[in-house]
Amino acid sequence: MGYKVAIVGATGNVGREMLNILEERGFPADEVVALASRRSQGTEVSYGDKTLKVRPLEQYDFSDTDICLMSAGGNVSKEWSPKIGKQGCVVIDNSSAFRYDPDVPLIVPEVNADAVAGFAKKNIIANPNCSTAQMLVALKPLHDHATIKRVVVSTYQSVSGAGKEGMDELFTQTRAVFVADPVESKKFTKRIAFNVIPHIDVFMEDGTTKEEWKMVAETKKMLDPKIKVTATCVRVPVFIGHSEAINLEFEKPISADEAREILREAPGCLVIDKREDGGYITPIESAGEDATYISRIREDSTLDNGLNLWVVSDNLRKGAALNAVQIAELLVERNLISPRQKAA
Known part of the structure; x- marks a missing residue:
């Protein structure tokens, strides 16, 4: 008997990717339901060779649904995830609404799979920020080997x-530049076409942005509370794929060659690191792929035990949709939930 899965936010970028990945990976679902706000009611989305009609979240009964993949933003999640959890359905939430709640596990399966068992307190599991998720996939095996003291990303x-x-804004602005139309900024605080913006999410009192704060808090919650982390988060004119330049300081010695071998064996990691033209990964090659790619592995001569890495991943997949589906797979593999829609 398979599971009944609901996707909330099914018409968005991540929601559509969740539907694709559930089908691609053969998740044991007997039924998949697409949900969104009332204004999206009747919109059609694809699930494998099927077409699903989107239903309104407000009118849906979760009492016979096993898993809800939530990707509709923090405000929707704050309102609905606790209600859904109380109906016995496990919510895997892609927003930041519950990531820092001590009663909600924050999970990257390659990093802290065992923490998933704590979901039963609220029936909610949080998906981390996309930039944190890919970073920790690369950092976890290195931390296990040599203990990371400090991260500069x-x-x-x-x-x-x-x-x-x-x-849409990047596309529209790029076209406007080429045809000499006025360039309008609506989504971003400054023009994004042919530019970079050192500002993601809101500013906080100490001058960091919320995105930078998330990377610090989530690394401490998932990997090790003792790790010191400092981040600078920048929006770049790339459609899909986040990249990260990471500098690491370790407690124990670790060479670039050792790191390369450790990462080659690590789950979810793919090392592409040739010291030649093109012997590294860029975001365009990561689009549509599941792996977290690691390149430019080299020692930092300014530290006793330092390394530099270049880490790239498809943010819609590992940073969001794939990670959520992997958490659902973890619940099934560990027999933490059972299908209930046919119990009557």
């Missing part, structure tokens, strides 16, 4: 991290 984040509106 600069991100180069694609516009799809800001949703369809972000992608």
